[in-house]
Amino acid sequence: MSEKWAIEEIHLNATMEATFWSNPVEESGFRYRATHLDGKRAPKVILCDDERIRPGIPCLVRIKQIKKHKNPNHGTIEVEFVRLLSFKLEGVYLDPVISTKLQILLESGLNILLDGPQGSGKTSVARAIAKALGMRFVFFNCSAVIEATDFLATIQVRATEQGQPVTDFLKTDFLRALEEAHEQPQQRFLIFLDEFNRCQESARNALMPALDTTRRIYHPINNAFLSIPDNVQFIAAVNRGNEFSGTFGIDAAQLDRFAPLQMDYMPAQEEEKLLFERHPEVESEVVRQIVEIANRVRRSAELSMNLSVRATEEACIYLKHPLFQDRQSRVLAEVLKSSFCGRFSGRWDDVHSDAGAVWATIQDVLRIERKKNP
């Protein structure tokens, strides 16, 4: 099968799949352009001006007009929008139902709150969304925010040439993104507010008008309110862990300004797949055991912390190293002693501590495995 459609193969009124991006040729009158139809390169550029199109999200289109040109590489294919298809996030696993909900929320521009345990992929998913939708990703960690103005500016003290102390306002990435969003209305921005529950309550309250229909925020450098343009989308992340049962510092009014989405660790099969892909040097049986132990630990109600996917990755990084690679099964328990037990309070050899409980789980699973495969 050829990699490229011949022009005779494209029929008027046929429905095909295409993924659009902003059209850099503004004077063409079409806001969006695509290069492929049903996954194969099209003989001419595909144009559409329908506002329901979302850059990066595949959609179904109907062929409306084929404009030929003397030069066979020129000309255009004009299409009409039929409907959006589900979007695909590269390199991350996302539960299909959450993925559909996310797509709907992103299309409607609502603020989104990702609520999930430590290392369950919140930041990775937000980055993947920005990439898939051609949005500029702006990472902002809220845990350092004490005063409301810290969201937009920090104060830096420096010495003048004469040695006098002066203070400067430094713009944060958050503020720079808002200003750029005003200057570049074609570019969409995704501002990711990480650890949203960790900043001071009063500071979070000051952000509220930015998150509701008021859509404005106090600009401490200009001493004026700055409006938040429509090309800015907020996604916040919170991590309740095991230790928080329901209350996580965000009050009802704040929470109400977000559409909350609960994330969890990916299913065992998906985690194994991810680890195989990233660390093919680790034996598949060993990867399976790592994930099995991790999930036993995650399910354990008594532990005050959770076990992130970073921990299972770290174990693979140890095991694939030439110093361990030829004896992966034998050193697995030793590796998990630090990569898993080390993330919990207490010591692995103290049975009354969390780390000791994790060590008992590791030994339990490995004992069962040894019985299965003596």
Ligand SMILES: Nc1ncnc2c1ncn2[C@@H]1O[C@H](COP(=O)(O)OP(=O)(O)OP(=O)(O)O)[C@@H](O)[C@H]1O
């Ligand atoms: N669903 C997932 N898909 C792909 N990778 C994942 C997923 N969950 C976790 N990971 C991997 O685990 C690591 C941690 O993920 P990430 O930083 O996105 O988690 P997080 O939920 O933001 O964590 P934290 O609560 O600590 O901020 C990354 O290396 C990431 O690749």
Ligand SMILES: [Mg+2]
């Ligand atoms: Mg994160």
